[in-house]
Amino acid sequence: xxxxxxxxxxxxxxxxxxxxxxxxxxxxxxxxxxxxxxxxxxxxxxxxxxxxxxxxxxxxxxxxxxxxxxxxxxxxxxxxxxxxxxxxxxxxxxxxxxxxxxxxxxxxxxxxxxxxxxxxxxxxxxxxxxxxxxxxxxxxxxxxxxxxxxxxxxxxxxxxxxxxxxxxxxxxxxxxxxxxxxxxxxxxxxxxxxxxxxxxxxxxxxxxxxxxxxxxxxxxxxxxxxxxxxxxxxxxxxxxxxxxxxxxxxxxxxxxxxxxxxxxxxxxxxxxxxxxxxxxxxxxxxxxxxxxxxxxxxxxxxxxxxxxxxxxxxxxxxxxxxxxxxxxxxxxxxxxxxxxxxxxxxxxxxxxxxxxxxxxxxxxxxxxxxxxxxxxxxxxxxxxxxxxxxxxxxxxxxxxxxxxxxxxxxxxxxxxxxxxxxxxxxxxxxxxxxxxxxxxxxxxxxxxxxxxxxxxxxxxxxxxxxxxxxxxxxxxxxxxxxxxxxxxxxxxxxxxxxxxxxxxxxxxxxxxxxxxxxxxxxxxxxxxxxxxxxxxxxxxxxxxxxxxxxxxxxxxxxxxxxxxxxxxxxxxxxxxxxxxxxxxxxxxxxxxxxxxxxxxxxxxxxxxxxxxxxxxxxxxxxxxxxxxxxxxxxxxxxxxxxxxxxxxxxxxxxxxxxxxxxxxxxxxxxxxxxxxxxxxxxxxxxxxxxxxxxxxxxxxxxxxxxxxxxxxxxxxxxxxxxxxxxxxxxxxxxxxxxxxxxxxxxxxxxxxxxxxxxxxxxxxxxxxxxxxxxxxxxxxxxxxxxxxxxxxxxxxxxxx
Numbered sequence: 001x002x003x004x005x006x007x008x009x010x011x012x013x014x015x016x017x018x019x020x021x022x023x024x025x026x027x028x029x030x031x032x033x034x035x036x037x038x039x040x041x042x043x044x045x046x047x048x049x050x051x052x053x054x055x056x057x058x059x060x061x062x063x064x065x066x067x068x069x070x071x072x073x074x075x076x077x078x079x080x081x082x083x084x085x086x087x088x089x090x091x092x093x094x095x096x097x098x099x100x101x102x103x104x105x106x107x108x109x110x111x112x113x114x115x116x117x118x119x120x121x122x123x124x125x126x127x128x129x130x131x132x133x134x135x136x137x138x139x140x141x142x143x144x145x146x147x148x149x150x151x152x153x154x155x156x157x158x159x160x161x162x163x164x165x166x167x168x169x170x171x172x173x174x175x176x177x178x179x180x181x182x183x184x185x186x187x188x189x190x191x192x193x194x195x196x197x198x199x200x201x202x203x204x205x206x207x208x209x210x211x212x213x214x215x216x217x218x219x220x221x222x223x224x225x226x227x228x229x230x231x232x233x234x235x236x237x238x239x240x241x242x243x244x245x246x247x248x249x250x251x252x253x254x255x256x257x258x259x260x261x262x263x264x265x266x267x268x269x270x271x272x273x274x275x276x277x278x279x280x281x282x283x284x285x286x287x288x289x290x291x292x293x294x295x296x297x298x299x300x301x302x303x304x305x306x307x308x309x310x311x312x313x314x315x316x317x318x319x320x321x322x323x324x325x326x327x328x329x330x331x332x333x334x335x336x337x338x339x340x341x342x343x344x345x346x347x348x349x350x351x352x353x354x355x356x357x358x359x360x361x362x363x364x365x366x367x368x369x370x371x372x373x374x375x376x377x378x379x380x381x382x383x384x385x386x387x388x389x390x391x392x393x394x395x396x397x398x399x400x401x402x403x404x405x406x407x408x409x410x411x412x413x414x415x416x417x418x419x420x421x422x423x424x425x426x427x428x429x430x431x432x433x434x435x436x437x438x439x440x441x442x443x444x445x446x447x448x449x450x451x452x453x454x455x456x457x458x459x460x461x462x463x464x465x466x467x468x469x470x471x472x473x474x475x476x477x478x479x480x481x482x483x484x485x486x487x488x489x490x491x492x493x494x495x496x497x498x499x500x501x502x503x504x505x506x507x508x509x510x511x512x513x514x515x516x517x518x519x520x521x522x523x524x525x526x527x528x529x530x531x532x533x534x535x536x537x538x539x540x541x542x543x544x545x546x547x548x549x550x551x552x553x554x555x556x557x558x559x560x561x562x563x564x565x566x567x568x569x570x571x572x573x574x575x576x577x578x579x580x581x582x583x584x585x586x587x588x589x590x591x592x593x594x595x596x597x598x599x600x601x602x603x604x605x606x607x608x609x610x611x612x613x614x615x616x617x618x619x620x621x622x623x624x625x626x627x628x629x630x631x632x633x634x635x636x637x638x639x640x641x642x643x644x645x646x647x648x649x650x651x652x653x654x655x656x657x658x659x660x661x662x663x664x665x666x667x668x669x670x671x672x673x674x675x676x677x678x679x680x681x682x683x684x685x686x687x688x689x690x691x692x693x694x695x696x697x698x699x700x701x702x703x704x705x706x707x708x709x710x711x712x713x714x715x716x717x718x719x720x721x722x723x724x725x726x727x728x729x730x731x732x733x734x735x736x737x738x739x740x741x742x743x744x745x746x747x748x749x750x751x752x753x754x755x756x757x758x759x760x761x762x763x764x765x766x767x768x769x770x771x772x773x774x775x776x777x778x779x780x781x782x783x784x785x786x787x788x789x790x791x792x793x794x795x796x797x798x799x800x
Contacts, residue, residue: 009287010059010105012299019058020293020330021048022279024306024314025065025110028089029074031357032096034387035341038375039307043336043462045102046376047303049516050457050465055540059293063108063282064090067256068271069152073190075255082255086111096358100368101519108282110274115281119257119274125325126206127261133205134263137248140169140181140196142189148252149181149189149196156184176235176309204264205246206273206320212244214323218331219315226334227459228315230382235311235337247317249273276318294330303334303460311337336460339380343387344581356387356584364580366572369518370396376517379463389581393572399470405569407476408510411503412528412565414485422489423500429558430501431494434551439502442479443550446472446506450549453513462517469513476506498553504529504562505552512539521568529556530563585658644715644740645669646730647696652689654681658706662689666712668696669737677710683725695728695740 012018023044026032032041041062051058066086075082090109097107109115126132140149151170158167158175165174169181181187182198189196208215219240223233249270250259256268284290293300304314314335322329343355361371374392377399378385416425433439449472456464480503488496508529515522515537526533539545548554647668655661660681665673676696680689695715702711715728730740 009289010057011287011289011292012296013057014299017056018293018300019051019056020283020300020302021051021058021060022302022304023060023062024304024310025063025275025278026093027068027070028064028066028086028093028109029070030089031092031359033355033357034361034371034375035307035343035355037096037100037358038341038379039338040305041097041102042100042372042375043338043379044303044305045104046462046516047305047336047457047460048105049103049519053512053515053537053539055538055542059105059283059286060103061106061108061279061283061286062104063106063110063278064093065271065275065278066090066109066111067268067274069150069251069253072150072253072255073152076191083111092359096362099362100358100372103519106282106286108278108285110278110281112281112285114284115274115278116257118281118284119269119277120260122277122321122325123260123269125327126321129324129326131207131211131324132249133207133246134202135205135246136200136202138182138198139201139252140187140189141199142192142194142196144192144194145189148199148201150251150253151179151181153190154181154184154187154196155190156187159183159185171309173309178312201252202263203248203250203267204259204261206249206317206324207246208244208316208320209246211320211324212240215244215316215320216240218319218323222331222333226332228335229337229460231308231339232311232315232335232337235308236315239312239316244316247272272313272317273321276313276321295328297328297330300330301333302330303336304332305336306338308337308339311335334460336462339382340384341375341378341380341387342384344389344585360584366392366396367520369521370400370569372518373400373466376462376466381461381463389577393574393577396569396572401569401571403477404470404473404510404514405567407473407480407503408507408525408528409565409567410480411476411500411507412562415500415504415562416565425562427504427556427558427560427562428497428501430498430553433498433502433553436495436498438479438483439498439553442475442502443552445475446509446552447550449475450509450513450546454546457516466514466517469510469517472506472513473510476503476510479503479506501556501558502553505548505555508536508555509549509552512537512545524568528563528565530561531556642697643699644695644697646734646736646738646740647674647694647712647714648736649689649692649694652686654686655706655708657708661705662686663708664689664714666694666696666714667736668698668712669735674698674711675709676712676714677705677708678714678716680714680716680725680727683716684727692727693730693732693734693736695730 021044023040026036026040044060044062048058048060064086066082071082071085075085078085086109094107097104123132140154141147142149142153149169152168154169156167156169158165158172158177159179160172160175160177163172163175163177164185165172167173167177167179167184169179169184169187171178187196188194219236222228223236228236249272250264250267251270252266253268256271257274259265259267259269280290280294283293287293306314314332319331322331361368370392374387374395377395378387378391413422415423415427418424434443449468453465453468456462456468480499483495483499485496485499485503488499507525508531511522511525511529522537523533526536541547645668647666649664649666650673651665652662655663655677660679662678662680664676664678666676667673674696697713697715700711700713702709704710717726717728730738
C-alpha cells in the first residue's frame, strides 16, 4: 500500500494570523537529553500545537545544526567523516523527537545547498552595505596538530574571576560568558593536550558597534510588544551594557559553509553566524516560497524557543545580521527562554553524558505523554529546576493517575455501564442544566479557567497553561464527589443526567486543552469518546468552541455513543523507580563500561558453570563424573590474571558528588596509595572504613566514578538477598602488598557468604558445588563474621 503524499507546504494567508515558530537547532554531535528537549523542541511543539488547535495558520521549523568544530571533534573521536557524523546523529535526533510526538512542519539540516545559498546571499548584502570589515586576529595554533584551533578545540580555565571553572574556547557553560580562546587561562589543544601558541590570522568581522542604534531600536520596541521573557531581556541588556564589539564571522575550518571571497576561500563561516540562518534555509527546503514567511513582517509573527545560553545569538547576533542586509525581514517578535533543567544532584550535560537522554526515556517503558507532562510541569521558565525520579513518580501517580486519569475513567466507565447501572454507553440528555446549582457553579469556574488558560498560552506561559488545565480536572473530581451521582442515578435521574453529560463535556474539554501537552493522551481520550481527532480537536472562537466552556454540557451531544473506556495511566512502582535511578546514574560512558563489564561477567560465568577452577596451591583435583581429571580452562587463565593484594585503608571519605560512594586512599605496598571508589555507603559506616586491612583487586582498568578515577576495587561479600554486605578481611598478620591466592576448598562452610562485589559489581562467575574456589591467604580461607568466604563471581570488563 502506497503512503499518502505529504500535504502541500503552508503559506501565509492574508487576513489570518500567520505564525512562524522555530526552536533552537539542536547540535548534531550527540543524542539530545531531557534538558535539551524541554529547552527548545518540546516547548516549541506545545506552542505550535496550541496555535493549530486555535485555528491559527502556523508552521514549526527546526532541524539539526551540523557545521562547526564540535562536529569535526566528534568525527575525530568516532574515526569517521563529519558528513557521516551528521547523517548518524540527524537520524537519531529525528527518531527521538518522533517518539516524543514532536510535530514539525519541517525538520531539516544546515548542511544543505539551501543553507549555502542563503548564507552567501546574506553575506553579499552585508559586504555591499559595508557592515563587514577585515582584521587580523590572534588565534591559537597547535604545532603538534599543525592547524589553527577553533574555539571548541581549546579547553582551559574560565577567565571570569568569580567563576574560574573549566571552559571551552567559545563559552563557559558554568557562567555563560562568551569567550575567545586566547582569553582562557592555561589553554590546551583538545586533540593532543599540548599547549598551543598564538599566531596571527586574517578574518572578517561583523561591525556590531555600527549596527547598535538599529539593534537597540528593534530590541526596545519588540521586547515590549512581543512580551519577551524576563531572562531573555536580562541576558540581552547585559550584553548591551558590556558594549558591543566587532564579531568575527569566519573560522579556519573545513567543515562549514565556504566563504564566497577570494581571500577567504579556504575559510568557512563561524557557526554562530550561519546556524541561525538555518531557520531560513530549512524553511527554504520546506517551500520555494520561503520569502513569504521570512520577508513579510506585517503579516507574519516569529516566535523563537531556546535555552538561556542561546539568547545573545538570537537577540543580538542574528537580528544584527538581518538588519545589516537592509532588507525587510520577518524579525523575531517573541522569544521564550528556559533556564537549566538539572539532573538529580548535578547538571544534564551532552558533552559529559550526564542525565537521561532521549533514547533512555524510550527504554524506560514510561509512555511519551508522561515524559512530556513531567518535563512541561517542571519547565524551568524563571529559574533552574530539578529532575528527580521520585518527583517523576509523584507527578505520574498523584496527578496523572489519581487526578486526571481517575476523573476521565470514572465518568466514561459509568456511562458505559449497562442500563440499570449506567447509560449503556449513550450520553444522556441534560435539559435545563443551567438551572442545576452545582453544575452552574462548575460552569462558571470552568469558563474562568479557560480564559486564564488562553491568556497564559498566548503569552507562552506553558507551565501555567498546563496547571490550569489540570485544575479543571481537579474541579471535575470534586464535582463528581459533591454531586454523589451514584445516588442521583437512583433518586434523581434528571439531575444525574445533567452531572454525567456535563462531566462528559469536561472530558472532551480536557482532551482539547491538554492536546498541546500530551497529544497521544488526547487521541486516546477521543477514541474512548468515539470521536475523530482530526474532526474534533479544535478550540477556536470561529467555531464557537471557546464559548461552549460556559456550558460544558454542550460539548458532546445527547445520544452520542461513546467507545470503550480503559485506564489511561499506569502506576509507577517504587522498585521500578529504584531500578531507573541506579541504571541512569553516572555518565553514558560509565553506563556503557558497566554494561560491557556485566556482559563479559555473564560470559565468563557461563564458562565457569560446573567447572572446577585452579590457580591456588596445588592440591589433588577431584575427578569429574566421567572419571577424568579436570583440565585447565580459559577460566583458569582468567583467575590467574587477577592481581589481588592485601591493602590498608589509610583514609576514607564520602564522594563529593555521589551519596552512595566512598573515596578511599589504600596502601597496597606501592610507592603511593591508590585512590579507590567503592559503593559501600549504605552497608558500612564511614568510621568502620578507616585504617583497616582489606583485599584489593589491583589490575583493573581505572574507571571514572562520578568524576573521580578509581584505580582498584575492594573485595566485599554479601548474603543471597544482598541485605548484608561485609568487607573481606585478611588475617591481622598479613603484610600490606602480599598477594592473595585461590585454592580449592573441599569442605562445606557453615553459613557462608557469597563473595559478590557490591563496589563496582563487576566481578562475575558462578561456582556451584563442594570443592569450589575460595579466596585464601597462605592456604587459609578468608572469613567474614558468617564463616568462610566463597568467591561467587570472578571476572571483570578489563583485567590488565
